[in-house]
Amino acid sequence: MLAVPEGNVIHHHARRLGRAFTRKQVHADSPQGRFADGAAHVDGHRIRRVEAHGKHLFIGVDDGTWIHVHLGLFGKWRFGRGERPVPVGQVRLRIWTDEAWAELRGPTACELLMDAEKRDLVRRIGPDPIRKDADPERAWSRVHRSSTSIGALLMDQKVFAGVGNIYRAEVLFRHELNPYRPGREVSRETFDALWVDLVVLMTKGTKRGRIDTVREEHLPEAMGRAPREDRHGGEVYVYRRDGRPCLLCGAEVQVADLQGRKLYWCPSCQPA
DNA sequence: AGCTCATGGCGAG
DNA sequence: TCGCCCTGAGCTG
Numbered sequence: 001m002l003a004v005p006e007g008n009v010i011h012h013h014a015r016r017l018g019r020a021f022t023r024k025q026v027h028a029d030s031p032q033g034r035f036a037d038g039a040a041h042v043d044g045h046r047i048r049r050v051e052a053h054g055k056h057l058f059i060g061v062d063d064g065t066w067i068h069v070h071l072g073l074f075g076k077w078r079f080g081r082g083e084r085p086v087p088v089g090q091v092r093l094r095i096w097t098d099e100a101w102a103e104l105r106g107p108t109a110c111e112l113l114m115d116a117e118k119r120d121l122v123r124r125i126g127p128d129p130i131r132k133d134a135d136p137e138r139a140w141s142r143v144h145r146s147s148t149s150i151g152a153l154l155m156d157q158k159v160f161a162g163v164g165n166i167y168r169a170e171v172l173f174r175h176e177l178n179p180y181r182p183g184r185e186v187s188r189e190t191f192d193a194l195w196v197d198l199v200v201l202m203t204k205g206t207k208r209g210r211i212d213t214v215r216e217e218h219l220p221e222a223m224g225r226a227p228r229e230d231r232h233g234g235e236v237y238v239y240r241r242d243g244r245p246c247l248l249c250g251a252e253v254q255v256a257d258l259q260g261r262k263l264y265w266c267p268s269c270q271p272a
Numbered sequence: 273a274g275c276t277c278a279t280g281g282c283g284a285g
Numbered sequence: 286t287c288g289c290c291c292t293g294a295g296c297t298g
Contacts, residue, residue, distance in 0.1 A: 006279055055280075073280045074292040090292080106292045108281065157281085164279050211279085239279090260286080261280085275297075282289085 005071040007054050007162020008205030011130050013077050014052035015206075017059060020079070020100040021047040028095045031087035038112040039093060042067060054128045054161025058118055059095075066118045067093075072108025079103075128161040129198035130206055136195045143183040143191060150186055151179030151263055162202060169239040169264040170213035171197055178270045179263055210234040214247070221247045238264040 025046050028039040041061075048060040059067040069075070084094060084101035093104040104110060113121070126142070127134035142159045143150070153159050154168040163171075172179050175194055177186070186194075205211045211234040214222045222235045237247055242255030242264055251268035 009279085071280080072291060073278065074290090075280090076292080092291095108291060155280090166279055262278095273298090275295105277295085278293095280291100284288090285286090 005055060005073065005075060006164030006167055006202075006205070006211065007052070007128060007130055008167075008202045008211065009209060010055050010057050010071070010162070011052040011206040012209045014050045014057055016077075016079055017057075017095075017102055018050040020102065021059070021095060021097065022049060023047065024097050026095050026097055028093065030093055031091040035093050035110050038067065038110070041065070041112055042095075052128075053122045053131065054125050054157055055164070056121065056125065058113075064115045066113045066115065068109060068111050068113045068118065068121070069093075069104060069107050070109035071106075075107035076105050077102060078105075125157050125161040126159045129195065130162055130202045136192075139195065140188070140191055143186055144188070146183035148183055149180045149258070150177060150183055151258055151265075153183050155259070155261065160198070163198065165261055166211050166234075166236065166239045167198065167202065167205075167213075170211070170236055171201065173237045173266060173270060174213065174215075176270055178272045179258070179265050180272065205234075208234075211236065213237060218247055238266055240264065 023046065025044065026042070027044070028042040030036045030039040046062040048062055050060065051058045055070060057069045059069070061067070079100070079102050081100050084096045084103070087094065087103070089105065091103055091105055092107060092110050095102045127136055127138050139159050143153055146153060151168065151172060154163050154171070155165070171194060174197060175190060177190065177194070201213055214235040214237060219235065238253050241253045244253055245251065246253055246266040246269060249266065249268045251266055254265055254267050256263050
């Protein structure tokens with residue numbers, strides 16, 4: 001299973017886990033041992049529902065508890081049908097029925113939460129563009145009174161839940177927004193367009209399980225690129241394209257460090 | 273075999 | 286802002 005842990009992929013995982021385990025009585029264990037107590041607690045119980053909020057995934061158990069999973073940078077789910085494979089390496093959690101299995105490795109978080117703890121966690125993160133119940137006003141109220149750059153705000157999970165480094169770079173490019181512009185200097189019109197675009201792009205990314213952000217009219221230019229430019233698995237304008245010409249204007253795509261993460265942008269299409 | 277880097281986030285200072 | 290945690294792929298030698 002390709003793991004690309006921005007919000008779109010977490011929602012993709014939630015759907016997959018939901019289809020396999022909702023209303024099913026499951027088995028669970030932790031071959032690695034680091035979630036042994038949690039797995040033993042869940043083993044033999046029925047799964048109620050599976051939810052994604054930003055990059056957080058919650059598996060609801062019939063006693064009201066939740067398995068909370070955050071993949072971080074390295075976490076991965078694997079899914080399969082039929083008999084579960086013999087665990088190889090560090091497997092934190094396995095869930096299975098007679099028909100299907102799922103295997104989790106390398107997550108930043110895998111813990112059992114009480115219902116109140118899960119609600120508090122969801123309340124603490126910002127609106128998630130993929131969720132129908134998301135309230136963009138919460139994001140706007142943070143952005144429009146902030147001196148922090150829009151590039152940093154897009155990565156702040158308390159402002160925009162689920163946006164990662166690829167969507168950050170790409171949505172800024174699509175709106176000709178300089179990453180260093182302070183949030184308070186982003187107009188309401190621009191914010192609204194940005195939000196709608198995140199909803200469209202990330203929802204599409206959930207269905208496809210990959211990130212594509214290049215508009216149809218620019219696809220011929222994108223398709224003409226060397227294959228090694230496309231290592232993230234989708235078609236993009238600027239992400240990881242530093243030193244190469246912008247697809248639209250030919251200027252050299254820039255890269256810089258912003259709060260320990262790489263930021264990509266076109267200096268000509270996204271002027272200061 | 274060993275090093276670097278990655279789509280993330282936390283806590284210490 | 287830095288160091289640290291988690292894992293695996295893609296280099297280098």
